[in-house]
Amino acid sequence: MSHTNDTHAEHDGGAIAEIKKVTIILSVLTIVELILGFWMIGMESKALVLGIKGTIVILMMAKAFYIVAYFMHLKHEVKNLIMTIVVPLTLFVWFIIAFLADGNSFRNLRNTYNPYFKEQSTIKVEQPAHGGSHGGGHEAAGAAGAAHTDSAAHTTDSSAKNEDAAKHEDAKH
Amino acid sequence: MSTTTAASPTEAKLWGGGKSPFSVEYGKVMMWYFLMSDAFTFGAFLISYGTVRFSTNGWPDPNVVFKSFPFAPEGVNAPLVFVSVMTFILIVSSVTMVLAVHAGHNMDKKGVVRNMIWTIIGGIAFLSCQAWEWNHLFHEGAWWGRNPFINADGTASSSNFTNFFFTITGFHGFHVFSGVVINIIMLIMTLTNQFEKRGHYNMIEKAGLYWHFVDLVWVFVFTCFYLL
């Protein structure tokens, strides 16, 4: 592409300045995200946490915009190219809404009609000691495994489940 | 249709055939649409992660899980620190990549080489960080199908936290790895003057698009796993 040779004198300075500007913006956005992240730790108010998470998502979108628009140079492309990229991406809106809404609805369904599922989310367990369970193979440390500190002792899956069920019986009484 | 096209001569010039309507070569068009396609792959992963999270009552607290960094004393509690380092590494490598592309536009071979080397170093550094983090988590008992971390509310967790974490960061890491390989190939091609012979550095630009996309995905992965 010979064109840059003719014009790169002023083109150059502008482009470098733009790269610098975008670098600073991205750094600032990341730092703000991190500050918000630190602030959230141990926060009690659910509403505030939700608000912060919303803010973080907006900041994330802003970062994505700067990367795509300036680093990937999309902003300086022909408008048609921009449109053919951006328009299909709007499909994500319904993609995200429908998936998450159905996930949420699935949880509500299970909480309403699946007493085992509901119960699982009320029983507090101990955090198992670190470093102990890797290489343990098949115990999967899922809801069944993590509920027991001695999960590694289970040899068959069905016994894990049975004991689990027994434990829940105990918890009820 | 020529009545409408006559009304907007620039439009007709762009779309009239015989050349690219976007004023770009076909390789770049393909790269863009490939990245769109890949965005849907990652999008599907992250949305699946969100869906499972929404369909579960409890979820582990990332600040409890990711709280260590290399050479730190045992039991250190420093959430978000290490991942911030990783994020900045990737952003900086993206910046050097832009500079390499820019140098390519100016047919500045030296600038391309210098910036490509920095980009490759950044990519390798990121991969090393990820390797350390995976290794660390593995030694804490986390792996596909195994989740030692309980939910934030103290209830038993399912293994899906680690399942998604390793799958998605692994898939992203695979992209970073292939990006590094592509960049190394680009560096070799630059050093052997292939682009000088062609008279343009378009390949660097396409590799750059891919590299920025990897950075872009990390923005989402980072947010979804470490912050939300």
Added chain:
Amino acid sequence: MSNEATIIEDVHVKSVTSHDVHEHGDHGHHEHHETFLSKYVFSMDHKMIAKQFLITGMVWAVLGGLMSVLFRLQLGYPDASFPFLESLLGKWAKGGQITPEAYYALVTTHGTVLVFFVLTAGLSGTFANFLIPLQIGARDMASPFMNMLSYWFFFVASVVMLSSMFVETGPFSGGWTAYPPLSALGDASPGSKTGMDLWIIAMSLFIVSSLLGGLNYIATILNMRTKGMSMTRLPLTIWALFFTAVLGVLSFPVLLSGMILLIFDRNFGTSFYLSDIFVNGVGALPNEGGSAILYQHLFWFLGHPEVYIILLPAMGMVSEIMSVSSRKPIFGYMAMLGSLFAIAALAFLVWAHHMFVTGLNPFLGSVFVLLTLLIAVPSAIKVFNWLTTLWRGNIRFTPGMLFAIGFVSLFISGGLTGIWLGNAALDIHLHDTYFVIAHFHIVMGVASMFGMFAGMYHWFPKMYGRFMNNTLGYIHFWVTIAGAYLIFWPMHYEGLAGMPRRYFDFSIWESFKQFGELNKFITIVSMIVFAVQILFLMNFFYSIFKGRKVTSENPWEANTLEWTTPIRPGHGNWVGEIPEVHRWAYDYGKDGKDFIQQTTPVGADESTH
């Protein structure tokens, strides 16, 4: 943008164009030193790759069709024993009766190969490769090499899928949708073992193939149109193939993600799709917290656009063939474009209408109902435009034209039942019954097959420089369309009576005994229709070598660019310069002329359309 930037862009554009031209000028020289391997096997000529896709698709169509005959045999004659089945299927048909496992494997493989290998690769792979460069005026695809890779990925996928039929435990047998837990747990059924692994590998390779192809089609259509070929002068085939490619590029990756998660569930102890599962003989599984519905969402996010990936190329070809054979411009070109776009966009928004009975949130379901029913609008626009194109046309009933008309008929019949199924309330009754089978076979399966046949009859002279036999073509058409309706129409009644799909044997149900004779009838018709397809294949292969020779460049008197090439175009398509385009593709019966080719300059006193 500053003036300077515009100038820069112009320079850029020029160098891009000259680069392309130069690159393709080179192709002309390759022909002198072509070997058998580079001409027929690892060819980078889009026309040869198209033929490769077509022949591979045909092999799969025969296999898939044969499978349907076999399982129809079981449904029609559940108590009879056919010794030839044992010699064909061995242990899968002990005593001449298909086992339930074999039945499910046949149904699953039939669905998978027909949907993906025949109607996706075989249809859009063939005609996108063949028609895009020829109709837009390009010497080849943007990247001939990627195009070749696309075919070979498809070929390897085919081999893997085929090999899955010969493993000890049989091919996957959990339905073409591969829902977990059947697909996620090796212990769930014999077919869920090695067969499923091979199924996933084949599908992943297929996704790569379709991605390589799709990117190429999009880039070619956008970047490589000849001078004067503006987007609104493109024939509708190209527009349809363009949207098909976009759908594939955006939706297949989602299936890829779903497949990757499935691989982890199968092999690495994760539980993305698994929760609360008890396997007979194994006990309760440790997998907790996953959601099988998630897989369905991911699958249908591809699966629904896939329906249009199959249908749109057929629509495009039908539009083109109808206009040519009615000697009339296509009615409502812009409306056709708009409806193609609307269908492509809506295709992404309606996937959960396949999932109304999964426990989908009813409110969410109602949104999906609304979006689904919206598809009726662009579909109806297309149907009316086809009918009005025929209206008072000077119709030439070539076999291609008959199949195009048959497509419209089937599209209407099958589309109307789509309105039933799109309603969540009705779907609760009709879900997973033969009503659904009837609906999607008519509207998607047979209709697209008709589009494919139409395309094959119509472009056969361009592919091989000969005509196919017309008489055999007419027999093929009339038997196939009558057979299609005779097979699938009765299934609506079976479905309304609640007869479920994917059942091995209905004779033990009192409520379905009444359909015994009907099932026998359907089976007999399906065998006749299959036999006629073999007749078609004989016609096809015979005509390649012995068919009536094409004597003029433009046997159908059509306007589009492929008919300006030599009768047997070489690699590079045009001898000399690529022609310039001066008008749209549908100037039929204009100003007293029967047809005016796109390359004809617009006269001084001529109005443009």
